[in-house]
Amino acid sequence: MSRIVFVNGEYLPEEDATISIFDRGFVMADAVYEVVSVLDGKLIDMEGHQARLGRSLEALGIGNPMSDDDYLSMFRELVSRNEMRDGMIYLQVTRGNPGDRDFTYPPADTPQTVVAFTQSKPGLAENPAAQTGWSVITVPDQRWGRRDIKTTQLLYPSMAKMMAKEAGADDAWLVEYGKITEGTSNNAYIVKGDTIITRELSHDILHGITRAAVLRLAREAQMNVEERGFTAEEAASADEAFVTSASAFVMPVVQIDGAQIGEGKPGRIATRLREIYLDEMRKTAV
Template identity: 75%
Template sequence: MSRIVYLNGTYLPEAEASVSVFDRGFLMADGVYEVVSVLDGKLIDFEGHMVRLKRSLSELQIANPLSDDEYLEAHRALLEKNGIGDGLVYLQVTRGNPGDRDFAYPAADVTPTVVMFTQSKPGLADNPAAKTGWRVIGVEDLRWGRRDIKTVQLLYPSMAKMEAKARGVDDAWMVEDGRVTEGTSNNAYIVKGGTIVTRELSNDILHGITRAAVLRFAAEAQMKVEERSFTIAEAQEADEAFVTSASAFVMPVVEIDGAKIGSGAPGPVAARLREIYIEESRKLGV
């Protein structure tokens, strides 16, 4: 059965969905996106994703074309139409089609383009990698300076991910001025002496929705959290490391640039945070 997608208010088979060649998302990467996880047919952290979406649109001066309720209705409709139990809903909003190509923003009356589609991932919460952990490498962070805006310009993270793949590991941690910023599609953490360390929020990193939830759950579990930057060398000497994202939840990291982290196996802090996050997300999903 063909997947049903959402395009500008219409639900249609993916093979019939098309966007203009003049859409600025295609020509200029002039758009933003969100990815919402789905567990047991429920949307995870939906409200947080909507807050970040509106912030990203505002930073790029793109008019928000739908209300939160309309986004929610469309997400739920796509889950039903595609029979999604566990998986993801991808949402993208671009500045739209001004009818021609120009570096300058088009007039305010151009209607943004809204695209949504699902990806089915049965057993999303039971990823076997959580039992073994990821291996990562460090790469230079060559992205633009506004990483706090979740734009669709993902070429360099894709290049870093491909470098990791070519070197036989799972992901890359990007490094700027000697300090880790984040992973290719996730926020990065280390654990030392029981303290969770992760880079503070700024324009340098994406303000992860899963990051916010995990840090909240960590505080509720009386775990100590320190928001500051750290080096690859410090990470290699840590007791544990992990990443968070909407699709990986909490994923242990067991090796960085060939050096084992702690015992070389997923540690108890990451394992507990993953357990808490998945348990609470199942309760709070909408």
């Protein structure tokens, strides 16, 4: 069965889905996106993703073409039509098609482009990597300054991911002014003693929806949380490390730049946080 996707109000087989070559998402990366995980046919943390979508669109001066209820209905329809149990839904909203390429924004009444599609990942929550942990390398952070806006400008994160792959690692942590900002597509954490340490929110990092949920759950579980920057050297000497994202959930990190972190295996706190997070998300999924 052909995958069914959503394009500007229509549900279409993927091979029939098209947008204009003049769409600003294509020629300017003038677009924002969200990725929502699906477990057991239900949407994870949908409310948080909708709120961040609205913030990203507002920050770029792009109108929001659909209501929260409309996004929810559309996501559920995609899950149903594609008979998906576990995986992700990718949503992208662009400034639209001005009819030609121009650096200036098109008229305010230009319709936005909305596309969405599913990516089936059976057993998403049972990723074997969670039992062994990731290795990461560090690379300079050469992205633009507004990383808190979830835009489709993903070329440098892709380059950094390929640097990690070529080095035999799972991911790269980005470094700016001597401190880790985040991973290529995730927020980064270390654990020292019983304290979870992660970069504070600012324009420097993405305001992760999974990050927010994990930190809330950690505090509810009486875990200590400290929001501040940390260096690669501090990470190498930490007791544990992990990342969070919509698709990896809570993923332990056991090596940085070839140096073993802690005991070189997923730690107690990261493992517990993954359990707590997945349990809570399944309970609250829509």
